[in-house]
Amino acid sequence: MGSKEIYILLKYCSEASILLPIGAGILRFKRFNTGLRILVFYVFLSALVDLISVIIIHYFKHSNAELFRAYTLIEFVLLTLYFRTLFNRKAIKGFFLIAVLVFGFIDIICTYLLQPGDEFDSYASAIEGLFMISFSLCYFYKVFTEVVIVKLEKESSFWIVSAILIYFAGNLFLFLCSDNTLVSIQEYFLKYWSIDFILNAIFNILLAIGLWITPTKLTSSS
Amino acid sequence: MLLLVSFIILFLFLYQKKRLSQELKMQKVEAEYKDELIVATVDIQESERKRIALDLHDNIGSLLSVIRLKMYQLNKNTSNPALQESYRETTDMLDDMLETTRTFSRELMSPTLEDFGLAHALENLCTRIHADGIMHTSIQIVGTYRRQPLKTELNIFRIAQELLNNILKHANATEIKLLLVCSDRLELQIEDNGKGFIKNEKTPTSGLGLKSIETRLHLLKASLEYIPNLKKGTKVVIRVPLQE
Numbered sequence: 001m002g003s004k005e006i007y008i009l010l011k012y013c014s015e016a017s018i019l020l021p022i023g024a025g026i027l028r029f030k031r032f033n034t035g036l037r038i039l040v041f042y043v044f045l046s047a048l049v050d051l052i053s054v055i056i057i058h059y060f061k062h063s064n065a066e067l068f069r070a071y072t073l074i075e076f077v078l079l080t081l082y083f084r085t086l087f088n089r090k091a092i093k094g095f096f097l098i099a100v101l102v103f104g105f106i107d108i109i110c111t112y113l114l115q116p117g118d119e120f121d122s123y124a125s126a127i128e129g130l131f132m133i134s135f136s137l138c139y140f141y142k143v144f145t146e147v148v149i150v151k152l153e154k155e156s157s158f159w160i161v162s163a164i165l166i167y168f169a170g171n172l173f174l175f176l177c178s179d180n181t182l183v184s185i186q187e188y189f190l191k192y193w194s195i196d197f198i199l200n201a202i203f204n205i206l207l208a209i210g211l212w213i214t215p216t217k218l219t220s221s222s
Numbered sequence: 223m224l225l226l227v228s229f230i231i232l233f234l235f236l237y238q239k240k241r242l243s244q245e246l247k248m249q250k251v252e253a254e255y256k257d258e259l260i261v262a263t264v265d266i267q268e269s270e271r272k273r274i275a276l277d278l279h280d281n282i283g284s285l286l287s288v289i290r291l292k293m294y295q296l297n298k299n300t301s302n303p304a305l306q307e308s309y310r311e312t313t314d315m316l317d318d319m320l321e322t323t324r325t326f327s328r329e330l331m332s333p334t335l336e337d338f339g340l341a342h343a344l345e346n347l348c349t350r351i352h353a354d355g356i357m358h359t360s361i362q363i364v365g366t367y368r369r370q371p372l373k374t375e376l377n378i379f380r381i382a383q384e385l386l387n388n389i390l391k392h393a394n395a396t397e398i399k400l401l402l403v404c405s406d407r408l409e410l411q412i413e414d415n416g417k418g419f420i421k422n423e424k425t426p427t428s429g430l431g432l433k434s435i436e437t438r439l440h441l442l443k444a445s446l447e448y449i450p451n452l453k454k455g456t457k458v459v460i461r462v463p464l465q466e
Binding site for chain 1: 234240
């Protein structure tokens with residue numbers, strides 16, 4: 001099997017993996033708290049954006065960069081709101097709202113000044129990744145210092161935050177290691193996107209586990 | 223990616239370790255609190271016994287003595303034989319009451335224990351049971367008894383008292399033998415020739431008396447053993463580690 005075939009296989013697997021969190025979200029929706037409902041909305045939106053992106057490219061032969069610019073901002077807002085539900089202290093909850101405003105401002109600068117036109121919003125995505133990694137580490141720090149969860153592996157927020165950390169840290173690492181001149185070379189392009197597909201599949205699997213595990217009362221109040 | 227996965231697994235491992243250590247710490251604190259509570263309960267119980275014993279001895283005992291004296295004087299001043307007989311009967315009843323009060327008082331608080339120690343108090347206890355004529359009771363002391371803190375002696379004494387009471391009440395025995403072995407630890411053996419005792423899971427913890435024994439054994443960090451296979455009767459061995 002050549003690298004192109006592997007690339008196609010991973011692409012399909014990655015795209016299909018979104019069905020896992022969607023299925024878990026539909027089946028368990030009634031049990032979800034606010035945070036998990038936000039996350040289900042994010043999963044549906046993500047699937048919808050992927051679908052629209054395919055339609056734009058294949059039927060309208062148009063760049064999907066604009067769509068992903070808007071998606072990056074919405075993704076950030078939804079994930080930040082999810083993180084906000086994981087913390088109790090009002091000051092920290094306020095900090096998440098400030099982070100949304102700061103990122104909105106950064107996104108506007110990236111869109112209109114740094115990467116205008118049909119270019120992909122790689123700077124905004126990288127900054128979003130940095131924010132998400134920071135939020136995830138804050139969550140892990142909080143969990144580790146409070147020690148109130150009895151079985152961490154049965155805590156949905158643990159799986160979801162792990163998914164976010166792996167996905168965004170992996171993508172950020174990929175972005176930092178990438179070289180625009182090399183990405184244009186097909187072999188390098190295939191490897192680059194193959195890793196991205198793997199990360200996406202892992203992200204979706206972990207999200208599905210997180211959504212499938214019944215949230216305990218601690219999740220909603222911690 | 224592997225690094226991130228390793229980080230999450232390591233986090234999970236460290237978290238569980240921390241949670242376990244915290245749980246252990248909590249259990250330790252809870253156990254300490256429970257011990258303090260037991261000590262406080264036993265202390266309160268003892269001080270209450272002491273108060274009741276003193277009240278019995280000083281108030282009721284004294285009053286009974288005064289009444290007895292008055293009855294004696296009344297008896298002396300009357301020439302009516304019927305009244306004299308009545309006074310005599312009343313004086314006898316008062317004597318019984320006085321004796322009973324003294325016995326209660328001694329059972330509640332043993333002055334011998336405080337003044338002369340456990341060995342003497344046990345000897346005294348045996349002598350009293352023997353003197354009452356209920357049962358033949360003897361005590362043998364092996365080794366030299368060195369006095370222990372009063373609380374330790376009191377707890378051992380109360381255990382012995384409770385076990386002897388149980389024998390008197392339930393064993394249908396005619397003889398009790400006590401053996402106090404003093405070495406680097408104290409070993410008290412209480413043996414009777416009664417109907418025997420079938421140890422089952424429920425018995426050691428049921429009943430107030432046995433609960434009290436259990437609490438005191440816990441405070442003394444002592445052990446209690448029922449020795450089976452005796453042809454007749456029961457043998458109980460209490461082993462108490464001594465403080466330096």
